[in-house]
Amino acid sequence: MxxxxxxxxxxxxxxxxxxxxxxxxxxxxxxxxxxxxxxxxxxxxxxxxxxxxxxxxxxxxxxxxxxxxxxxxxxxxxxxxxxxxxxxxxxxxxxxxxxxxxxxxxxxxxxxxxxxxxxxxxxxxxxxxxxxxxxxxxxxxxxxxxxxxxxxxxxxxxxxxxxxxxxxIPSELTGLATALFLLGGFAIFFLVAAAWACHRLLAAPGAATAHAPSLFGNIADPANLSVQLPALSATLPFLLLIMVTLRLPLANPSAVFGLALLLTVLLLGMTKIFSLDVLPAVGLVSVLALEYTWHFQHFDPARATVPLIWYLVFYGVFSVFPFVFHREFAGKTTPWATAALAGPLHFYLVYQLIRAAHPNGVLGLVPAAFALPSLIGLLVLLKRTPLDTPARNAQLALFGGAALFFITLIFPIQFDRQWITVGWALEGAALCWLFHRVPHSGLRVAGVGLLVVVFARLALNPAVLSYHPRAAAPIFNWYLYTYGIATVCLFAAARLLAPPRHLVFGRNSLPLLYTLGTVLAFLLVNIEIADYFSAPGAAALTFQFSGNFARDMSYSIAWGMFALLLLIVGIRKKTAPVRYASLGLLGVTVLKLFFHDLSQLDQLYRIGAFIVVAIIAIVASFLYQRFLAAVDKNNEAKATIPPTS
Incomplete structure (x- = not known):
């Protein structure tokens, strides 16, 4: 040698x-x-x-x-x-x-x-x-x-x-067909060969493993490699297609996308034959990477029809696949997750394409159209998946969440300003309602989270006060329906999440929802008063607590009545924090009367406002005394009951 x-x-x-x-x-x-x-x-x-x-x-x-x-x-x-x-x-x-x-x-x-x-x-x-x-x-x-x-x-x-x-391959694309043919041939060979070899290896005597194969596990473990090798065989050809897309001037993506579609169909077939549930997810990620690469590199709004067709074809293939083989995948989650996510992950491509090629004023129809397949998929799963299937709730939550995702997008795309908030408030309550039908914790978390965002937009966003000029009609204005609907949705969600559905991340969500709803209601009262005393046509709403006695008295009376209402609710529901909040607000109202409003009292007839607040305070005191007396009587009755032997 x-x-x-x-x-x-x-x-x-x-x-x-x-x-x-x-x-x-x-x-x-x-x-x-x-x-x-x-x-x-x-x-x-x-x-x-x-x-x-x-x-x-x-x-x-x-x-x-x-x-x-x-x-x-x-x-x-x-x-x-x-x-x-x-x-x-x-x-x-x-x-x-x-x-x-x-x-x-x-x-x-x-x-x-x-x-x-x-x-x-x-x-x-x-x-x-x-x-x-x-x-x-x-x-x-x-x-x-x-x-x-x-x-x-x-x-x-x-x-x-x-x-x-x-x-x-030169930039004139001579030889591209041969290259794609070879790439497709070798990709098909390795995908089939890898899946077959892995299946044969795991089916051999003594090859059984005590744990499920992991895509991200140790490559030295044959069980993990039996999943990783087919996934790698599916991914690497797409990386080469991405390289072709980046290097060559492909104004028409049909050649590359056609090969990608062939690989996708084969990959889904291997999923069905060899039960490799992770392959659809790998294929979806690979296809999306190829589509986004071509779109950002070569998309021309003047030639939008062909890529739009390809985007919709890929979306449809991944979405329909588990439904075609429902019996085989009824007890699984990953293929359904891939199908449910295919729409949201393709949405940006389709939306940007339509907005660039066909700009119009009804782009909200795009997410509405995407919501329909998800809703249809949800209905099909409700009818076809048995109730005792462990993966049923996850499947329903995935398609329900996808549908609600698109419904959520309709509002910011088609509408603006307060309508976005109103739409999200309605959707948050709808998610909590859906949790009754599909008890998946993700729906509850999403619903509560969306309502918290609604509260932040209305209570912590100063820009909301300048959305529209002051209207001529007081009270019955956009503040009423915006804050009113959001408040009702918060209270409705709290009712829908009554025990035993009230825990979010292990914590009781009801105090949060009721508190946010109460704060919004209080803000609405103050906003309506400020709007009533604002000049028509004012660009932005401002809060002023001096210079106008009638306005100051309105604030004081409204605060007192709101405090009384809180006290009634706290007594009726036997909720101490609500009672304490009402007493605190009533105390602030009384202090405001004596230290602020009284200094502006220049005419005797205006003392009527003080009388109203005084009556409210007396009624509140009477109610609270009755409540305390009832509590003491109940405690004495419990103390006199003889113990049982």
Missing amino acids: FSAFYLLPFQTLGQRPALLFSYIFLVDLGLLALTLLDAKLVVVEALAGLAAFIFLGAWTGNYLNGQHLYTALAFYFEFALFHAATPLALQRLRKITLPWWCHAFPALALVLVLMPIFRLTELSILVWPFVLVVDLLALVLAVMAATLLPILAVLLLTLLALGAWLFH
């Missing part, structure tokens, strides 16, 4: 690859014969194989040209076949085990193929049948040796070779 390296620098011998490679092969045969006679030489045989591939690589780097390409490919395959079969032959005939890295010889053969791809400007298409044969060899080796690593290695190297070849 060392003599071969000595002969390599001689140009005369270097130009005769058949002679040199035949000599190396004879040396390999001799070492194999010695290994069969003496098992101690097994490491020598393995190292000789590694040295042979190093020699082939050295020759390729120095002497390879178009004239010697076919001879080189033939010997590459010969050495790959010989050294791939040797470990299996020694294992079965003599029970001799070679080092684990001996299974990498097919991958080394592909490394040799990469060298002419990078070196030669004119590369024959006949290289690719050789690559396919080596891939088949690695597949057979993996199945016989019960390991998936050879497939992983040749997968990466094959797609690396294709990627290198794609860089030779």
Whole structure:
């Protein structure tokens, strides 16, 4: 073997690859014969194989040209076949085990193929049948040796070779069809081969695992690799398509998207045949990456029809897939999650395309149209999925959430200002209502979260006071329906989430909802008073507590009545925090009367406002005394009950 390296620098011998490679092969045969006679030489045989591939690589780097390409490919395959079969032959005939890295010889053969791809400007298409044969060899080796690593290695190297070849495609797109054909062929081969090999490996006796395979688990675990390898086989071709999209001027994406659709259909078929539930999610992410890449790189509003059709086709394929095979996927979650998310993840592409190509004033129809398939899917699941299916609630929540997501988008897209808030308030209450029908905690969290956002927009956003000029009609204005609807939705959500549905992240949500609703109601009262005393046409609403006695008295009376109402509710519901809040507000009202309003009292007849507040305070005191007396009487009755033996 060392003599071969000595002969390599001689140009005369270097130009005769058949002679040199035949000599190396004879040396390999001799070492194999010695290994069969003496098992101690097994490491020598393995190292000789590694040295042979190093020699082939050295020759390729120095002497390879178009004239010697076919001879080189033939010997590459010969050495790959010989050294791939040797470990299996020694294992079965003599029970001799070679080092684990001996299974990498097919991958080394592909490394040799990469060298002419990078070196030669004119590369024959006949290289690719050789690559396919080596891939088949690695597949057979993996199945016989019960390991998936050879497939992983040749997968990466094959797609690396294709990627290198794609860089030779000129910008005029000559050769694109051939490149896409090869890419599609190898992608189909690896996807089917990887799924089949993984299924065969896990079905072998003794291959059962105690844990479920994980896409992000340790690659050294065969169970994890059985999921990771098909996922990688599905992802890498899309990465190459993305590379093509970035490099070439593809005004029409049909060629690339057509291949992507073929791969997607095959991927979904593998999901059905081999029960690889993660593949639809992998395919959706890959397709979206390709679509977004093309859209941001090449989209032209003047040519929007073709990409729109492709976007909708991909959306439809992923959305319909689990419904077509409902019986197989009824007890699963991942395929349904992929179908439900296909709409929201495609929405931005479709919306931006329509807005750029067909700008109009009814863009809210786009999310409305997207909501329909999700609602239909929700109804189908309600009818077809059995009630005792563990995954039923998750499936319903996914499609219900997707539908409500689009309904939520209708308001900010089609409307503005207060209508966004009104829409979100209604949706928050609707989510809490839906939680009764589909008891999935995500719906409850989303509903409460949306209502908190509504409160923040109305109570913590000063811009809300300048949405519209002051209208001529007081009281019955946009403040009334905006704050009123939001308040009603908060109280309705609190009723809908009554125990035992009241816990959000382990905490009682009812005090929060009732508090936010009460604060909004109090704000509405003050806003209506401020609006009533504002000049018509004022650009923004402002709060002033001096300079107008009638306005100040209105605030005081309204606060007192609001405090009385709170006290009545607190007594009736036996809720101490509400009673304390009412007493606090009443105390603030009395202080305001004496220290602020009284200083502006200049006419006796205006003392009527003080009388109203005084009456409110007396009634509140009377109610509170009756409440305390009833509590004391109840406590005494409990104390006189004799204990039972």
